[in-house]
Amino acid sequence: MQYRKTMVMCALGAMAVMPFAQASAVERGMEPSVALMGGVVSPDLSDASSDGAYGVEIGANCQLFQPATGVLRHHLSVSRYSDDPLKMTSAEVNSHWMFEPNERLSLGFGPGIGYVRAKLDDDTNGLWAAQVGGSLKYQLDQQWFLGLEARYQFTESDRFDGRRADADNMRVMGKVGMQF
Numbered sequence: 001m002q003y004r005k006t007m008v009m010c011a012l013g014a015m016a017v018m019p020f021a022q023a024s025a026v027e028r029g030m031e032p033s034v035a036l037m038g039g040v041v042s043p044d045l046s047d048a049s050s051d052g053a054y055g056v057e058i059g060a061n062c063q064l065f066q067p068a069t070g071v072l073r074h075h076l077s078v079s080r081y082s083d084d085p086l087k088m089t090s091a092e093v094n095s096h097w098m099f100e101p102n103e104r105l106s107l108g109f110g111p112g113i114g115y116v117r118a119k120l121d122d123d124t125n126g127l128w129a130a131q132v133g134g135s136l137k138y139q140l141d142q143q144w145f146l147g148l149e150a151r152y153q154f155t156e157s158d159r160f161d162g163r164r165a166d167a168d169n170m171r172v173m174g175k176v177g178m179q180f
């Protein structure tokens with residue numbers, strides 16, 4: 001419950017600070033956004049099962065490189081999954097190459113890197129991760145959007161309860177967000 005309160009407070013804090021940075025970010029073409037996420041995580045571990053997860057995400061267009069077609073967009077997210085015997089907190093940066101089939105719909109895909117704090121039974125380890133995924137974003141109006149993201153995450157292995165294990169997982173999340 002404490003993690004959920006922390007995530008909500010981070011999201012509200014980001015929303016409170018965004019108006020101050022909005023004009024500068026919009027002038028530079030960043031199109032910043034913040035979203036609350038909820039969905040399902042399915043770990044590959046045999047003793048863990050699919051269960052609910054939640055998180056927060058901040059996104060912006062890349063300022064260093066843009067392809068000739070589409071837009072390169074970075075998403076920084078923190079999510080939480082907890083289903084005995086596995087608990088995970090994942091911090092990720094995912095870069096998606098986004099395309100707009102029409103003015104309200106964006107589709108994208110791409111790679112990411114992350115760090116997962118995983119607790120399996122009584123052992124807790126930090127695991128580096130790489131992921132690949134796809135996303136869909138539907139703009140409701142100038143400010144609000146709905147989204148859907150699916151990604152598969154590969155983590156490094158570490159020792160949990162005397163055996164080597166990883167925390168590889170599939171995540172599917174719905175999003176409700178605000179674009180500035």
